[in-house]
Amino acid sequence: MTDDAPELRASDADRERVAEILRDALAEGRLDMAEFEERLEATYQARTYGELTPITRDLPAPGAVSLGKAPAEPGSWAARIVGGEGSSTGAFAVLGGFQRKGRWTVPRKFTCFAFWGGGELDLREADFADREVEIKCVAVMGGMQVVVPPGVEVVVRGVGIMGGFDHREEGVPGEPGAPRVVVTGFAFWGGVGVERKPTxxxxxxxxxxxxxxxxxxxxxxxxxxxxxxxxxxxxxxxxxxxxxxxxxxxxx
Structure with missing residues (x-):
C-alpha cells in the first residue's frame, strides 16, 4: 500500500492486511473496542488506497518491534507465545466457581480443581508460556469448560469415572506455529468440556x-x-x- 497513488483501487487482500493490523492493535491494547469497530468498518468499506492508508497511519507497521517483546510478525502465533511463568498456575472452586478469561498468560502447566462447583478457562485472548501447555482438570461432582480459539491444536487425555471429558475438538489440525493445548485429569460424577469459539x-x-x-x-x-x-x-x-x-x- 502506498501514498503515491491514493486513487488506485484497493483489493480484498489490501483490506485484509489492514484488518489484521487492527486486530493486532486491539489485542495489544493500542485500540479500544469502539475504535476497533469504527476502523474495521471503514476498512471493509474502503475502495481506494487513499481511503485505507489513514486507518493505520498511527499504528505500528507489520514487522515493527513492540516494547518488551521480541520481534514477531503481527497476527502470528509467535507474538502470543511469550515464555515466562504464566499469570497463575491454578484455580480452585469448592461449592463455588472460578473463571480465567481475557488477556492472561497460560503457564506450561495449569491445574484446576472443582468440587461441587464449576469453572471456565477461556484461552481465546490469552498468551502462552510455551508451544505446548497442559491443563489438568479435576472435577468431582462439578464441571469445567475449556474454550480455545480457532487454529489451536487440542489433545484430550482425561479420564471420566461416572463422568466424562469432551473429545469433540480433537483431530482438528493446528495452524502453523500455533500452540498445542493438552487437557488431562479426571472427572468423577462430573464433566470437562472443550469447545472452540472465535474471538x-x-x-x-x-x-x-x-x-x-x-x-x-x-x-x-x-x-x-x-x-x-x-x-x-x-x-x-x-x-x-x-x-x-x-x-x-x-x-x-
Whole structure:
C-alpha cells in the first residue's frame, strides 16, 4: 500500500492486511473496542488506497518491534507465545466457581480443581508460556469448560469415572506455529468440556463482513433496477420517436 497513488483501487487482500493490523492493535491494547469497530468498518468499506492508508497511519507497521517483546510478525502465533511463568498456575472452586478469561498468560502447566462447583478457562485472548501447555482438570461432582480459539491444536487425555471429558475438538489440525493445548485429569460424577469459539474481534469482523455483503447486494440490486429503468425509458423513447415518424410520413 502506498501514498503515491491514493486513487488506485484497493483489493480484498489490501483490506485484509489492514484488518489484521487492527486486530493486532486491539489485542495489544493500542485500540479500544469502539475504535476497533469504527476502523474495521471503514476498512471493509474502503475502495481506494487513499481511503485505507489513514486507518493505520498511527499504528505500528507489520514487522515493527513492540516494547518488551521480541520481534514477531503481527497476527502470528509467535507474538502470543511469550515464555515466562504464566499469570497463575491454578484455580480452585469448592461449592463455588472460578473463571480465567481475557488477556492472561497460560503457564506450561495449569491445574484446576472443582468440587461441587464449576469453572471456565477461556484461552481465546490469552498468551502462552510455551508451544505446548497442559491443563489438568479435576472435577468431582462439578464441571469445567475449556474454550480455545480457532487454529489451536487440542489433545484430550482425561479420564471420566461416572463422568466424562469432551473429545469433540480433537483431530482438528493446528495452524502453523500455533500452540498445542493438552487437557488431562479426571472427572468423577462430573464433566470437562472443550469447545472452540472465535474471538470477539473475529466475531466482529464477520459481522461487519456480513453487513458489507448486504450493502453490496443492495447496491447491486439498485444498479440492476436502475439499468432496467433506463432500458424501459430508452424503449419508450424509441416507441415515441417511431410514432412521430409514422405521423410525419402520414402527413406528407
Amino acid at each position: 470477539r474481534a473475529e466475531r466482529e469482523r464477520r459481522r461487519l463482513e456480513r453487513r458489507q455483503e448486504r450493502l453490496d447486494r443492495k447496491a447491486a440490486r439498485r444498479e440492476l433496477h436502475e439499468g432496467f429503468r433506463e432500458d424501459i425509458e430508452r424503449a419508450h423513447r424509441r416507441m415515441l420517436d417511431g410514432h412521430r415518424e409514422l405521423r410525419r410520413r402520414e402527413d406528407d
